[in-house]
Amino acid sequence: MHIELTEMLRCPERHAEAFLVMSTGEMTGRMVRSGVLGCPVCAREYPIVKGVVYFTGSPVAPPRAAPRPATSVDPDTLQALLDLSGPGGYVVLLGSAARHAVGLAGLMDGIHFVGVNAPGDVEELPVLSLLRCEAVIPLRQAMARAVVVGRDRLDARWLAEAQRVLLPGRRLVVEDDRAAVPEGITRLALGQGLLVGERR
Numbered sequence: 001m002h003i004e005l006t007e008m009l010r011c012p013e014r015h016a017e018a019f020l021v022m023s024t025g026e027m028t029g030r031m032v033r034s035g036v037l038g039c040p041v042c043a044r045e046y047p048i049v050k051g052v053v054y055f056t057g058s059p060v061a062p063p064r065a066a067p068r069p070a071t072s073v074d075p076d077t078l079q080a081l082l083d084l085s086g087p088g089g090y091v092v093l094l095g096s097a098a099r100h101a102v103g104l105a106g107l108m109d110g111i112h113f114v115g116v117n118a119p120g121d122v123e124e125l126p127v128l129s130l131l132r133c134e135a136v137i138p139l140r141q142a143m144a145r146a147v148v149v150g151r152d153r154l155d156a157r158w159l160a161e162a163q164r165v166l167l168p169g170r171r172l173v174v175e176d177d178r179a180a181v182p183e184g185i186t187r188l189a190l191g192q193g194l195l196v197g198e199r200r
């Protein structure tokens with residue numbers, strides 16, 4: 001996990017957002033390879049193992065599924081749909097959408113990608129931090145420049161979380177054009193198997 005992402009994290013427990021406190025172990029450049037994140041509100045601790053933050057579940061990588069293409073959407077199209085131009089900020093990739101990090105990063109410098117519950121074969125990169133949490137997206141509200149929701153995270157609970165972390169006026173792409181539009185999102189377009197929305 002990129003060390004600067006620490007200030008964007010939130011404890012997944014049901015209490016007010018508060019900054020988590022990082023105790024770093026091994027670092028590789030700006031990436032934390034091992035360490036512990038502590039919550040000052042509920043005192044829970046979350047381990048960072050091999051660069052991945054485990055908010056729930058045991059700190060082991062999920063089984064390595066056979067790599068599959070996320071969708072047929074190419075990075076240029078996805079970049080345009082997400083209205084991403086210019087550097088800076090965070091893009092959240094939920095579930096299998098983490099596979100888009102490499103393609104999007106190849107088009108743009110200076111954006112950091114956050115993969116939440118990425119497939120087991122997706123590896124951490126200097127441009128991609130990986131978080132695992134089965135309860136919520138463990139990020140503060142309104143922190144993301146864009147969010148992509150993968151086909152394996154289409155239920156209403158995850159779509160509501162995607163809306164929560166997105167900045168107002170920014171774009172959401174859901175990799176299923178039959179997905180329900182979450183509350184607070186205005187639908188902009190449907191097509192190529194994708195739903196495109198914008199946070200109000």
Ligand SMILES: [Zn+2]
Pocket residue numbers: 011012013015039040041042043044
């Ligand atoms: Zn907590």
